[in-house]
Amino acid sequence: MASFVIEGGTKLNGEITPQGAKNEALQILCAVLITSEPVTLHKVPDIRDVNKLIELLGAMGVEVQFLGVESYRFCAKNVNIDYLETEEFRTKASSLRGSVMILGPLLARFGKAKISKPGGDKIGRRRLDTHFIGFQKLGARFLYEAETGMYHIDASQLKGTYMLLEEASVTGTANILMAAVMAKGKTTIYNAACEPYLQQLCAMLNRMGAKITGVGSNLLHIEGVDSLGGTEHTMLPDMIEIGSFIGMAAMTQSEITIKDCRIDQLGLIPDTFRKMGVQMEFRGDDIFVPGQDHYEIETFIDGSIMTISDAIWPGLTPDLLSIILVMATQAKGTVLVHQKMFESRLFFVDKLIDMGAQIILCDPHRATIIGLNRQQKLKGIRMTSPDIRAGQALLIAALSAEGTSVIDNVEQIDRGYQHIDQRLNALGAKIQRQ
Numbered sequence: 329m330a331s332f333v334i335e336g337g338t339k340l341n342g343e344i345t346p347q348g349a350k351n352e353a354l355q356i357l358c359a360v361l362i363t364s365e366p367v368t369l370h371k372v373p374d375i376r377d378v379n380k381l382i383e384l385l386g387a388m389g390v391e392v393q394f395l396g397v398e399s400y401r402f403c404a405k406n407v408n409i410d411y412l413e414t415e416e417f418r419t420k421a422s423s424l425r426g427s428v429m430i431l432g433p434l435l436a437r438f439g440k441a442k443i444s445k446p447g448g449d450k451i452g453r454r455r456l457d458t459h460f461i462g463f464q465k466l467g468a469r470f471l472y473e474a475e476t477g478m479y480h481i482d483a484s485q486l487k488g489t490y491m492l493l494e495e496a497s498v499t500g501t502a503n504i505l506m507a508a509v510m511a512k513g514k515t516t517i518y519n520a521a522c523e524p525y526l527q528q529l530c531a532m533l534n535r536m537g538a539k540i541t542g543v544g545s546n547l548l549h550i551e552g553v554d555s556l557g558g559t560e561h562t563m564l565p566d567m568i569e570i571g572s573f574i575g576m577a578a579m580t581q582s583e584i585t586i587k588d589c590r591i592d593q594l595g596l597i598p599d600t601f602r603k604m605g606v607q608m609e610f611r612g613d614d615i616f617v618p619g620q621d622h623y624e625i626e627t628f629i630d631g632s633i634m635t636i637s638d639a640i641w642p643g644l645t646p647d648l649l650s651i652i653l654v655m656a657t658q659a660k661g662t663v664l665v666h667q668k669m670f671e672s673r674l675f676f677v678d679k680l681i682d683m684g685a686q687i688i689l690c691d692p693h694r695a696t697i698i699g700l701n702r703q704q705k706l707k708g709i710r711m712t713s714p715d716i717r718a719g720q721a722l723l724i725a726a727l728s729a730e731g732t733s734v735i736d737n738v739e740q741i742d743r744g745y746q747h748i749d750q751r752l753n754a755l756g757a758k759i760q761r762q
């Protein structure tokens with residue numbers, strides 16, 4: 329397990345370009361399985377989860393060609409479906425969350441698929457019911473094998489249907505959508521998730537010959553086609569990384585320009601940071617965050633304490649709440665962070681409390697943060713990164729803290745942030761990987 333040793337208290341300065349979006353890349357990489365023709369992808373982030381998925385695709389028989397600078401060509405002409413029976417497949421697939429989305433494309437193309445319980449962040453129960461109920465509605469049979477922990481699905485012919493999802497699951501919608509594009513007849517998915525990740529997936533599938541309408545809404549109509557062809561696709565900049573950099577700039581009093589942000593795709597993210605008192609300027613498609621001595625959390629119009637909570641898109645993504653929480657510790661004012669979706673994502677606040685932050689964990693979903701308004705700096709300590717976003721939040725805390733901090737288990741951060749130590753050191757941070 330690797331660690332970061334961080335010398336805190338340094339202001340950062342300069343320009344940083346966000347990586348390609350992790351959660352989009354995981355969907356798009358799975359989608360290469362749906363065609364026997366080549367698919368070229370750009371802005372593929374060099375992060376652990378993505379690299380593991382690329383390795384899994386390669387082991388399944390997909391030809392993988394690295395074209396240099398974040399670009400790859402994939403060709404799934406000869407997929408070895410028997411590989412799914414191996415112990416190696418089970419281990420590799422269960423090491424990340426995104427691998428669950430190989431099910432939809434495999435089902436569409438080969439009529440069967442299986443997966444072990446997927447990995448990903450340990451942030452509470454993460455059920456897959458939406459995925460499997462969706463496949464069943466399309467006519468697939470589903471079997472869970474308790475002894476091996478494997479989920480099996482098969483269908484000789486998927487048939488289009490109407491379905492109302494119980495939850496607007498992000499990976500669930502992607503999976504069902506990829507199965508439905510080659511089902512016979514029309515499928516309607518209501519209460520579909522509609523994050524930019526999914527809009528990008530729909531656009532890519534349509535370029536490959538799929539017939540999806542309603543893109544960007546929670547009502548998708550899919551007219552099944554017989555087969556899909558190759559295409560070229562570029563990932564959006566990672567909106568979670570962009571938000572993380574905004575929070576980091578505020579917390580460390582740094583002047584940072586975040587380049588090429590696709591601001592039109594960021595939804596409520598910039599306004600949420602503005603509510604936290606962060607100043608920013610849009611300069612073309614760049615976000616300029618000035619060095620700020622202080623930032624003050626707004627109250628609601630009636631003067632009551634601000635709440636920042638997650639919601640399905642176009643609401644605020646849950647993946648930024650840990651970042652917002654950490655920056656609140658040095659703000660002026662008080663905020664209630666309400667993490668509605670995941671039940672174990674706020675427990676990392678005990679580390680921030682050890683560093684000197686004023687936080688009350690009200691229950692597993694809610695934390696009240698009383699900002700210190702920089703009257704007292706956080707103090708460097710040794711801590712462990714429990715999940716990607718908490719890990720990045722702790723890194724931001726350490727960068728702003730007095731003294732040296734050590735973060736263990738930084739593989740969690742590497743799952744989602746590309747070469748983060750090197751990129752932040754280029755801005756003047758003092759992070760050593762050990």
Ligand SMILES: CC(=O)N[C@H]1[C@@H](OP(=O)(O)OP(=O)(O)OC[C@H]2O[C@@H](n3ccc(=O)[nH]c3=O)[C@H](O)[C@@H]2O)O[C@H](CO)[C@@H](O)[C@@H]1O
Pocket residue numbers: 351354425426453454455494495496497498499500640645646647668669670
């Ligand atoms: C690889 C990937 O893309 N991971 C993302 C994906 O995970 P993932 O697709 O696994 O998450 P889901 O959208 O399925 O659900 C997330 C959580 O929210 C709950 N839920 C979801 C929808 C809903 O209407 N009500 C509700 O309570 C679920 O029960 C679950 O606990 O979406 C999550 C929610 O944006 C993000 O945090 C993850 O980073």
Ligand SMILES: C=C(OP(=O)(O)O)C(=O)O
Pocket residue numbers: 350351377424425426447448449647716717744
């Ligand atoms: C929760 C996350 O990822 P995953 O779904 O891959 O665990 C995340 O990206 O914040």
